[in-house]
Amino acid sequence: MSAPTSSPPAPATRAPEGGTRSRHVDPTRRQQAVAAWMLALPFVLLFVVFSLGPVLASLGMSFTDMKRTDIRNPFAVEFVGIDNYVKLVQDPLFRKVTLNTLLYLLLGVPLTMAVALVVALGINRVERLKGLLRVGYYLPVVTSIVAVSVVWKFLYRDNGGLFNTVLGWVGIDGPGWLDSTTLSLPALVLMAVWRNFGTLMVIFLAGLATIPQEVAEAAEVDGATGWSRFRYITLPMLRPTLLFGAVITGIGYLQFFEEAFVMTKGGPLDSTRSATYFTFDQFGFGNYGYAAAASYLLFLAVVLLTWVQFRWLGEREAKR
Structure with missing residues (x-):
């Protein structure tokens, strides 16, 4: 009697690229990005309020005729272009x-x-x-x-x-x-x-x-x-x-x-x-x-x- 032949093992299935692995990685990267922005947010706010904001405000001021007397009445300031x-x-x-x-x-x-x-x-x-x-x-x-x-x-x-x-x-x-x-x-x-x-x-x-x-x-x-x-x-x-x-x-x-x-x-x-x-x-x-x-x-x-x-x-x- 001939020995029974065993069926060949089923080939291992490979997970498609961008499948389960990507679903596990993306949330992690997203969490890291959110955490990074949360850590940087205080500095960004301070930079915008105390550095970038005053710089842009002074740049706009250079195109106006603003004087000390205009602080209480900012609507009296006139745009003068490059006259200054x-x-x-x-x-x-x-x-x-x-x-x-x-x-x-x-x-x-x-x-x-x-x-x-x-x-x-x-x-x-x-x-x-x-x-x-x-x-x-x-x-x-x-x-x-x-x-x-x-x-x-x-x-x-x-x-x-x-x-x-x-x-x-x-x-x-x-x-x-x-x-x-x-x-x-x-x-x-x-x-x-x-x-x-x-x-x-x-x-x-x-x-x-x-x-x-x-x-x-x-x-x-x-x-x-x-x-x-x-x-x-x-x-x-x-x-x-x-x-x-x-x-x-x-x-x-x-x-x-x-x-x-x-x-x-x-x-x-x-x-x-x-x-x-x-x-x-x-x-x-x-x-x-x-x-x-x-x-x-x-x-x-x-x-x-x-x-x-x-x-x-x-x-x-x-x-x-």
Whole structure:
């Protein structure tokens, strides 16, 4: 008798793609999305109410003639289009403060970056007391800007100021630093450089730490001098760090305000009044629409400066 043949096992059925598995996954993803939005909702609401909302409101305000007297009667505000921007371009005082701000920028940014880079290179070569030096040079950054400005105002005094006293030791009659229309702005820039280079110093030290020592050692073995190593190795490898430092420093000098407010009140003869100071004054005068337009011109200047810096310092890196 022949053995009974067993029937072949039934083939295993595969669940169709997008069937049961997808029905189990989709609710989980949906729950995760809902949970994420619930967690982000408080921040989104705070951002809309306290950041995005005021920004859009000030943008709309820049196209109106709103003044302090219109707060109680907002329906009296009239839409004036770009009249505020046209008036700003034609305003001699605004053109003067724009030139002052440009001088702040052109003097302050290169000096701050140069001093910070030199100090960072020096500290990077020191083995002992490196931490103490970093804290000492960074200390002015965390010091109150008002306190720093008051101290430097005394240093710049005609009689009894430190700078004129030192000049008197060598027979030089020191000038009135903050009373001169030609010296007051460079004097403020010098103080700003002293206070702000500590931030860039820390950033440059971090950038220097990323440069491989093997590259510098190989160049030294090949006979490269210190200047050649700095020019062809250190600077190119620091390009992203220099770009970041230039952007944040440039934005800071475009918003130059506290130093002039405390030390010179924008004088003498508006020689130290910046665009930010001008905007502050216009808000104080109650010209809200005019001040909002000035603030958005300053915003456009920040965008333009950042674009130029990215083109200048970031173009070679992009081509590589």
